[in-house]
Amino acid sequence: MDTVSPVAPSHQEASSPHIKITSAKTLAESTNLASIPSHYAFTTPTSGDQAVHPDHDDSIPVIDFSLLSSSNPDQRCKAVSDLAKACEDWGIFMLINHGVPESQMKATVDALMGFFDLTEEEKNEFQGKNLLDPIIYGTSFRASVDKVFLWRDFLKMMVYPKFHCPPEPEGMSTVCCTEVLAEYTGKLRKLARELLKGVSESLGLGPGYIDEAMNIDSSLQILAANLYPPCPQPELAVGLPSHSDIGLLTILMQNDISGLQVHHGGKWVKVDPIPNAFVVNTADQLEIMSNEKYKSALHRAVVNNKTTRISIPFSTGPSLDTVVVPAEQLVDGKHNQATDISMNYKEYMEFKQSTVLHKGLCPNQVKI
Numbered sequence: 001m002d003t004v005s006p007v008a009p010s011h012q013e014a015s016s017p018h019i020k021i022t023s024a025k026t027l028a029e030s031t032n033l034a035s036i037p038s039h040y041a042f043t044t045p046t047s048g049d050q051a052v053h054p055d056h057d058d059s060i061p062v063i064d065f066s067l068l069s070s071s072n073p074d075q076r077c078k079a080v081s082d083l084a085k086a087c088e089d090w091g092i093f094m095l096i097n098h099g100v101p102e103s104q105m106k107a108t109v110d111a112l113m114g115f116f117d118l119t120e121e122e123k124n125e126f127q128g129k130n131l132l133d134p135i136i137y138g139t140s141f142r143a144s145v146d147k148v149f150l151w152r153d154f155l156k157m158m159v160y161p162k163f164h165c166p167p168e169p170e171g172m173s174t175v176c177c178t179e180v181l182a183e184y185t186g187k188l189r190k191l192a193r194e195l196l197k198g199v200s201e202s203l204g205l206g207p208g209y210i211d212e213a214m215n216i217d218s219s220l221q222i223l224a225a226n227l228y229p230p231c232p233q234p235e236l237a238v239g240l241p242s243h244s245d246i247g248l249l250t251i252l253m254q255n256d257i258s259g260l261q262v263h264h265g266g267k268w269v270k271v272d273p274i275p276n277a278f279v280v281n282t283a284d285q286l287e288i289m290s291n292e293k294y295k296s297a298l299h300r301a302v303v304n305n306k307t308t309r310i311s312i313p314f315s316t317g318p319s320l321d322t323v324v325v326p327a328e329q330l331v332d333g334k335h336n337q338a339t340d341i342s343m344n345y346k347e348y349m350e351f352k353q354s355t356v357l358h359k360g361l362c363p364n365q366v367k368i
């Protein structure tokens with residue numbers, strides 16, 4: 001399965017290995033920054049690959065979670081069929097009426113913004129070394145090896161089966177990050193599980209099929225935050241290049257600043273935020289499990305020169321030791337070749353990361 005995008009920007013020559021690594025936030029806040037340093041400039045300007053707004057008659061699907069979880073069979077049936085269409089045609093949809101209170105969403109954004117406001121020294125304590133480190137803070141993708149830097153800082157935390165998040169620095173008594181993030185991820189875990197039931201049904205499998213086959217009881221769930229500060233030359237810089245996510249589904253929250261784009265019908269389409277809605281996208285393990293009926297959505301993030309954007313993806317995968325295979329019911333021997341990668345999820349994560357780094361492609365096509 002090819003998860004590397006055909007439309008990723010090409011790189012300039014490798015920049016000097018002696019570049020001083022600084023966060024995008026620190027760089028953006030440095031005075032008189034009128035242009036970006038050369039090691040942030042992609043040779044293919046993103047403006048040459050302009051995204052469009054969705055058409056009126058082909059707009060990004062909206063799924064109403066209250067109907068998906070309704071006890072009225074007709075409502076649920078309609079919602080499941082809308083979900084099937086959304087996953088098959090787009091691989092991305094807006095999720096409304098999901099039951100996560102606006103106040104909790106806002107508190108989560110504030111808590112994570114608060115993390116990025118810490119000093120470099122404080123944040124750098126969480127620089128991870130390995131893919132499966134429970135907490136990783138960084139800039140770009142892997143700044144120590146990246147040839148061209150991405151205009152983003154990030155924090156990634158494994159939140160299930162065991163919850164991890166950076167401890168609150170002393171004196172920050174007003175923001176209770178641990179509690180906020182633990183409650184938020186607990187809600188999203190339930191939401192993801194319910195959504196996967198709907199997805200399972202939408203594939204013609206029983207509602208519990210994915211839950212059981214993917215060992216969702218011990219699934220790996222990761223909460224991340226991407227910070228994209230204002231960039232003086234957004235047409236040259238890249239927030240996140242085209243990539244697919246590695247898990248089953250990603251549920252993304254964002255502040256009210258646009259930047260996310262999805263590849264659909266041969267074009268890049270803007271996914272403008274809807275207040276209080278989540279964006280949900282299909283990911284690699286769902287593509288494998290569904291025998292490619294639901295393709296893993298290619299998406300990317302662009303930056304702007306005015307306002308900081310934050311996006312907060314929550315990824316649900318199978319358990320690390322699950323070998324994901326296509327559901328038998330979706331393979332019909334004659335017409336349907338089964339996608340079989342014969343790797344467990346942990347090996348898949350390592351494989352995707354090493355392949356991309358080895359080939360020297362833009363490393364952020366690897367998703368963790």
Ligand SMILES: O=C(O)CCC(=O)C(=O)O
Nearest residue numbers: 226240260300301311313
């Ligand atoms: O910032 C965004 O909207 C996209 C984030 C994303 O694609 C990711 O973290 O994988």
